[in-house]
Amino acid sequence: MTPVGSIGGAIEFIFQPQPSNVTGGKLVGGFSQTVELALTQLEVTLLALALALVLAMPLGLWLGHRGTGGFFAVAIGNAGRGIPELALIALMAAVIGVGILNVTIALSILGIPPILTNAFTGIRQADRASVDAARGIGMTELEILTRVEMPLAIPTLMAGVRGATIAIVATATIAPLAGVVTLGDYIINENVYGENGVVAGAICVALMAVVLEFGLAGLQRLLTSRGLKLST
């Protein structure tokens, strides 16, 4: 076990450009490049998440409300976990071509299963007595969904969104293989950035995942209705 790179060296790499092993000692890394790559990673993550939400959330909510198609929703969820991300990105790049649109589509495929499954189960598990009461006071089906079932299902819905976000931001790391230069560039092109660059890329990706996780936890708190907060 020979250690590769060092945490200290990686942190230096993030803030201060370092001479590259190749390209004639040209300076690589540093704060401005790191920020640029991080913004690209954030951009493609948010685009893919938005696409996954648009595709999966309404479908999951609708199936959950009707109580049908549970087998389909759960099967998609299980199958989705088995998709090898590396193969997905590589295949997209080889067959359809490189570019941010293709990477967005490939990444959104990873986000669909957790969002769909959790939307379905979350709505299904909403207290039936509350739903019956809502129907009894004359709410329309859409009102029942948006004003009773969805608020009750917020923890499960958000767990799906958080799972999808982590999967997408993690996999966006290998997007440089499909021509979108994210933080993964530091990791994949070790011959340019060196060992410390690899570790620096990993630190930044981990930080980004943690920040997104905290952000979504905050969003969940905002979305949880005040009445439900009091009861717990």
Added chain:
Amino acid sequence: MSGSALLATIEFRERGGACEENPKALFCFDWARHNLDRYETPTIQHLQLVLAAVAIGFAIAFTLALLAHRRHWLQPPLLAATGVLYTIPSVAFFFLLLPLTGRGVDTAVIALTAFNLQIIYRNTLIGLANVPASVRDAARGMGLTDRQLLWRVEVPLATPEIIAGLRIATVSTIAIATLAVFVSGWGLGEEIYKSLNFPTGIIIGGGIAILMAMFFDACLYLIQRAATPWTRKASG
């Protein structure tokens, strides 16, 4: 690393098959027929990575869950610790380990183990907590000791949730182990990574991983049914 991809492309040309004219074709069966043997070693490596990671992950997570089940004050810190491991994406975790453990299979196994710990831990704990209090009281009433209660009542009743956790962990680990190529050069990811711009190679490598995941998922499902006959009677 792109150098190795180039070498691989040359290697493909040498091995022949009808793909020479159109390597960009979605799938060439001729090439697949001639080259299927090259996937044997990566497949075995992939199996080894996954089995090692899931076995170690299960041993640690199951022990921790039993401890936390008995001593409730352990639950918040353990949940936080496993949660952090889960939030740090496995891709990043592979490389964060480099300054500590260097490149190699050990690093890949550690990262994959850390990834599935949280899944198995959480499911085991939920399974144990879901055992009805009345069942627990009845068992105590019959004079079972704490240890007997755990192994004869709580663990068997929690088995469906525990195996559900194992299924999720195994399937996800098989998919994510393709990324182990970047730290160890092991597994099906190696073949996929060599096949950038060569769809046939990517489809075979990814396809084997998906089949492997489906196979283990089905096996674990059958084990769960065999191990918990009462769940079948209750639902049927």
